[in-house]
Amino acid sequence: MKKGIFVKTAASVVAAAFLWSGAAMAADQIRLTGSGASFPAPIYTTWFKQFSRANKGIQVNYQSKGSGAGIRDFINHTVDFAASDAAMNDEEITQVKEGVQLLPMTAGEIVLSYNLKGVDSLNLPRSVYPGIFLGKIKKWNDPAIVAANPGVSLPDKDITVVARADSSGTSFVFSKHLSAISPEFKNSVGFGKTPHWPAAAKLVKAPKNDGVSATIKQTPGAIGYIEYGFAKMSKIPMAKLENREGKFVAPGLAGGQAALAGAKIPENMRVWLPDPKGADSYPIATYTWMLFYKKYKNPQKAEALRKMVAYCLDEGQKIADRAGYIPLPAKVVEAVRKASANIQ
Amino acid sequence: MAKDHQSVWEGDDTLSRPATPGDRLFDKLFQGLTFTFTLATILLLTYILYEIIGKALPAISNIGFSFLYSTTWDVNAQQFGILPEIWGTLYSSLLALLLGGFFGVTIAIFLTQDFLPHRIQVLLKNIIELLAAIPSVVYGLWGIYVLIPLIRPPADYLHGHFGWIPFFSTSLSGPGMFPAALVLAIMILPTVAAISQDALLAIPHKTKEAAYGMGTTRWEAILRVFLPTASGGIFGALVLGFGRALGETMALAMLIGNSNKISLSVFSPADTLAALLALNFPEASDYEISVLMYAAVTLLLITLLVNVAGAIIISKTGSGINR
Numbered sequence: 048m049k050k051g052i053f054v055k056t057a058a059s060v061v062a063a064a065f066l067w068s069g070a071a072m073a074a075d076q077i078r079l080t081g082s083g084a085s086f087p088a089p090i091y092t093t094w095f096k097q098f099s100r101a102n103k104g105i106q107v108n109y110q111s112k113g114s115g116a117g118i119r120d121f122i123n124h125t126v127d128f129a130a131s132d133a134a135m136n137d138e139e140i141t142q143v144k145e146g147v148q149l150l151p152m153t154a155g156e157i158v159l160s161y162n163l164k165g166v167d168s169l170n171l172p173r174s175v176y177p178g179i180f181l182g183k184i185k186k187w188n189d190p191a192i193v194a195a196n197p198g199v200s201l202p203d204k205d206i207t208v209v210a211r212a213d214s215s216g217t218s219f220v221f222s223k224h225l226s227a228i229s230p231e232f233k234n235s236v237g238f239g240k241t242p243h244w245p246a247a248a249k250l251v252k253a254p255k256n257d258g259v260s261a262t263i264k265q266t267p268g269a270i271g272y273i274e275y276g277f278a279k280m281s282k283i284p285m286a287k288l289e290n291r292e293g294k295f296v297a298p299g300l301a302g303g304q305a306a307l308a309g310a311k312i313p314e315n316m317r318v319w320l321p322d323p324k325g326a327d328s329y330p331i332a333t334y335t336w337m338l339f340y341k342k343y344k345n346p347q348k349a350e351a352l353r354k355m356v357a358y359c360l361d362e363g364q365k366i367a368d369r370a371g372y373i374p375l376p377a378k379v380v381e382a383v384r385k386a387s388a389n390i391q
Numbered sequence: 392m393a394k395d396h397q398s399v400w401e402g403d404d405t406l407s408r409p410a411t412p413g414d415r416l417f418d419k420l421f422q423g424l425t426f427t428f429t430l431a432t433i434l435l436l437t438y439i440l441y442e443i444i445g446k447a448l449p450a451i452s453n454i455g456f457s458f459l460y461s462t463t464w465d466v467n468a469q470q471f472g473i474l475p476e477i478w479g480t481l482y483s484s485l486l487a488l489l490l491g492g493f494f495g496v497t498i499a500i501f502l503t504q505d506f507l508p509h510r511i512q513v514l515l516k517n518i519i520e521l522l523a524a525i526p527s528v529v530y531g532l533w534g535i536y537v538l539i540p541l542i543r544p545p546a547d548y549l550h551g552h553f554g555w556i557p558f559f560s561t562s563l564s565g566p567g568m569f570p571a572a573l574v575l576a577i578m579i580l581p582t583v584a585a586i587s588q589d590a591l592l593a594i595p596h597k598t599k600e601a602a603y604g605m606g607t608t609r610w611e612a613i614l615r616v617f618l619p620t621a622s623g624g625i626f627g628a629l630v631l632g633f634g635r636a637l638g639e640t641m642a643l644a645m646l647i648g649n650s651n652k653i654s655l656s657v658f659s660p661a662d663t664l665a666a667l668l669a670l671n672f673p674e675a676s677d678y679e680i681s682v683l684m685y686a687a688v689t690l691l692l693i694t695l696l697v698n699v700a701g702a703i704i705i706s707k708t709g710s711g712i713n714r
Contacts, residue, residue: 115674207564212649212666214466214674240674243465246475248561251648251660254670258645261535266565 077351082110083117083130085255086216086274087153087335090370091130094363098355101362105351114216115240121147121338127348129338132216133240134317146341148389149316151334152359154307154373156275157221158285158298158331162263163187163202169286170195170295173330176288177229179206179270181236182247187268195289202268205249209262209271212252214240220333221272227321228330275299276371292326302329303373312382332373339390349391356387443691447684458685464651464667471682473689478653479661480693483568483643484636486657487575491636492629494576495583499625502584503591504613516588523581531645534574539565539646542573546658563658566648572657574642579632586631590624591617623705630701637694640665664690 081091088111095107112120114131121129122142130152140147159176161169171179172195178184184191188201211218222242226233236242244250253262256277263269263283270286275298278285287295296302306323320332337356343349360380367374375383410418450458454471461472498519502512546563553559563569594617602616618625648660649670668683668690675683 113673115676205562205564209565212644213670237465237467239467241466241671243463243467246462246650246652248650248652248654248656248659249564251564251566251650253566253649254644261532262565265535265539269565 077105077347079105079107079127079348079351079355080110081107081117081128081130081337082112082120082126083338084114084132084216084335085111086114086132086155087130087372089276090153090363090367090372093366093370094359095355097362098358101358102351102354105354107355113214114219115214118338127343128340128352130336131338132333132335133219134336135338143340145343146389148339148341148386149336150339150356150383150386151312151316151318151375151379152337152356152383153363153367154303154332154334154375155371156298156303156306156329156332156373157217157224157272158275158278159270159272159288160260160263160278160283160285161270162267162283163204164267166199166201167284168196168199169284171286171288173228173289176286177225177232180208180210180225180244181229181232182208182245182250185249195295204268207266207269208244208247208250209259209266209269210242210244210250210252211259211272212254215255216240216335217256217272217274218242221331223319223321224331274371275303279371288330290326290328290330291322291324292328294326296327296329298329300368300373302327303332304376305329306332307334307373307376307379312379316383316386339387341389342391346391352390353387356390357384360384440691443684443687446681447688448681449678450681450685451688454682454685458682459689462651462653466679469678473664473667473686475651475653476662476664476667476686477689477693479568479647480637480663480665480690482661483572483575483647483663484633486568486572487579487636488629488633489576490572491576491579491632492583495580495628495632496587496625498580498584499587499591499628500613500618503588504609504617516585519584520581522577527578527639527641528645530574530578531642534570534642534646535566538573539563539570542570550658557655558657561654561656561659564648564660566646567658567660568647568654569657571643571647571661574646575636575639578639578642579635582635583628583632586628587621587625590621590628593624594620626701626705630698630704633697633701634694637690637697638665640669644669664693 088109091109091111095109099106109130114133117126117129117131118135118139120126121135122139134149135147159171163169172191175184175189175191175195178191185206187204187206193201219238219240222232222236222238225236226238236244244252251262251266253259253271256273259271259273260277260281260283263271263273264281273283275285278298285298287297289295305325306320306328309324309328310318310320312318316336318334320334322330323332339352339356343352360375360383364374364380450471458472459477460474461470462474463470463472464475465471501507502516507515543563546569549559550562598616598620599612602612607616643663644666647663647666649662649666650660651662652659654661664686668687671679671683
C-alpha cells in the first residue's frame with residue numbers, strides 16, 4: 048500500500064518535471080546572461096528588468112559577482128556579456144579571439160563619508176585626504192583640516208579609517224585617484240583592487256559597500272570611501288573634496304557631469320579620470336563598462352544585445368541620476384551608440 | 392497489557408516470521424546504499440583535498456614556507472604572507488573558547504544537575520540550541536549595530552585606565568578582536584553546552600549515588616566527582632567548539648576589522664584566515680587563487696591539528712562515559 052503511494056508520487060513528480068521543461072522549451076526566448084561589477088549592479092538590474100518587460104522574448108540575467116569575476120567569466124565564454132569597473136586590460140583582451148567591444152554605460156562617483164557629531168559640512172583639501180588614508184593625519188583637529196574648515200569646531204578625536212576588505216572596483220578607482228594626486232601614496236600604498244593599506248590600529252576594513260557604511264555609521268570619528276549612490280541612500284554625510292583647480296566640490300550630479308565633460312572618449316572606449324579637469328569637477332569619478340564580444344555565433348543574440356545597449360542609452364540614462372549615478376554626456380552616448388554596431 | 396503480551400506467543404497472531412526474499416533484498420540494498428554513501432563521503436573529502444592542494448601547488452612551490460611567517464599581504468607587489476591571519480585565527484578562537492567554553496560548561500551544569508524543574512530545563516536547553524540556528528551574517532550585523540556600541544564605553548574605560556596592560560594597549564575603534572571574539576563565543580556556546588550536557592547526563596547513576604552517599608554537598612559532588620567523570624566529553628565539546636571557531640567566516644569578516652596586524656591588544660583590529668579567503672576569492676586572479684588555496688590548506692592543517700590534539704587529550708583522560 049505504502050509502496051503504491053510512493054510509486055505514484057514519484058511518477059507524478061517525473062511527469063510534472065517533463066511537462067515543465069517542455070513548457071520552458073516551447074517559448075522561443077532569447078536569454079542573455081551577464082556577470083561582473085557590483086558597483087553598477089543596482090542600476091543594471093533595474094535597466095534589465097525594464098528592458099525585458101518592454102521586449103517580450105528577451106530575458107537578461109545579471110549576476111553581480113565583482114569586476115574580476117566578470118572578466119574571468121567573459122574570457123571563459125560562460126556569459127554573453129560582462130561588466131567591469133576596471134574595463135579590461137590589453138592582456139585580457141588578447142585572450143578573447145572574437146575581439147572585445149568595451150562600452151561605458153554609466154558613471155559614478157566615490158565619496159568620503161564620515162561620522163562626526165555636529166559637523167554637517169566638511170572640506171578636505173587635496174593635501175589632507177591622501178594623508179588620512181596613509182595614516183599620517185591622525186586627529187580630526189589636525190591643523191591642516193582645521194585651516195580648511197573655518198567656523199567648524201572639529202573634535203580632538205582619533206580618525207578611524209574604514210577601507211574595503213574585499214577586492215573591489217571601488218578601491219581601484221579610489222586608490223587610482225589618490226595615487227594620481229599624491230606621489231607618496233603611489234609609492235607606499237599603490238593602486239589596485241586591493242591596495243596595500245597600512246596596517247595601523249586605526250585602520251579597519253569592512254566587506255562591501257554596506258559593510259563600510261555600517262562601520263562608518265557605528266564608529267564615531269570614522270571616515271571611509273563608498274559609492275555616491277550608496278551614501279545618498281543611507282544618508283551619511285559626505286565631505287567636499289578639493290579638486291585640481293583648488294575648489295571644494297560636493298559630490299552629486301553637477302560635479303560628476305563636469306568631471307566627465309573634461310575627458311575625451313578614445314577609440315577603444317577606455318578612459319580614466321584619475322584627476323578630472325575643470326573648476327566644477329568632483330575629483331573622484333569614473334565610467335563603468337559593459338564588455339561584449341565582437342562576433343556572436345547566434346545573430347539573434349547579437350541583435351538582442353544591441354537592442355539592450357540602445358535601451359540603456361535612451362531610457363536607462365533617464366533614471367541614472369535618481370539611482371545615484373551620473374548620466375553619460377550626450378557626446379559619449381552617441382559615441383557608444385556608434386561603437387555598439389561592432390557587436391555582430 | 393498482559394493479554395497483549397501473551398498474544399505474541401499464541402496462535403498465528405505472531406509478529407515474528409522468517410525473513411522473506413523481499414526483506415533480504417531490501418537488507419542487501421540498504422547495506423549497499425549505506426556503504427556507497429560512506430564511501431562517497433570519503434571520496435568527496437579526498438577529491439576536495441586533491442583540488443585544494445592541486446590548486447595551491449603553484450603558490451606552494453613559488454612562496455614556500457615563508458608564506459607562513461611573513462606578514463605582508465600586498466596583491467599589487469605580489470607579496471603574500473599569512474602570519475597575521477594565522478595569529479588572528481588562533482587568538483580569536485582561543486578567546487572565544489575561553490568565554491564560550493566557560494559559559495557553555497556552566498550552562499551545562501546548571502541544566503543537568505537538577506537546579507530547575509525538568510520542564511524549564513528542556514525549554515532552556517532548546518532555547519540555547521536555537522542560538523545555533525541564527526545565520527552568521529545576522530550575528531555580524533548584530534555585532535556591528537548592537538554589540539560594538541555596547542562595549543565601547545567599557546573598552547574605552549579599560550584602555551584609559553589599564554592601557555599599560557598589553558591586552559588593552561589600543562583603543563577600540565569599532566570592529567576589532569574583542570567584539571569578534573565575543574560574537575564567536577556566542578556562536579560556539581550551543582555546541583559546547585549541548586555536548587557538555589550529554590556528557591554530564593551520561594554519568595552513571597551509581598556514581599552520583601555513591602558521591603552523595605559519601606556525604607558530599609551538591610557543589611563538592613559537581614566539582615570533584617561529576618566534572619572529572621565527564622571531563623572526556625567536555626573536552627570533546629571544547630575541541631568541537633574550537634574547531635567551529637577556527638572556520639567561522641562571515642560574522643568575523645564583518646567584525647574583526649580585517650587588518651593585517653599582529654597585536655596582543657584585544658581592541659585592535661585583526662584578520663583571520665577564513666575571512667581572508669571569503670573576502671578575496673571573488674576578484675582574485677589565477678595566481679592569487681593559488682595563494683588563497685595555500686591559505687586554505689593552512690587552515691585545514693590547523694583544524695586537523697586541533698582535532699588530533701583533542702582526540703589525544705580525550706583518549707588520555709578517558710571518556711567519563713566509558714568508565
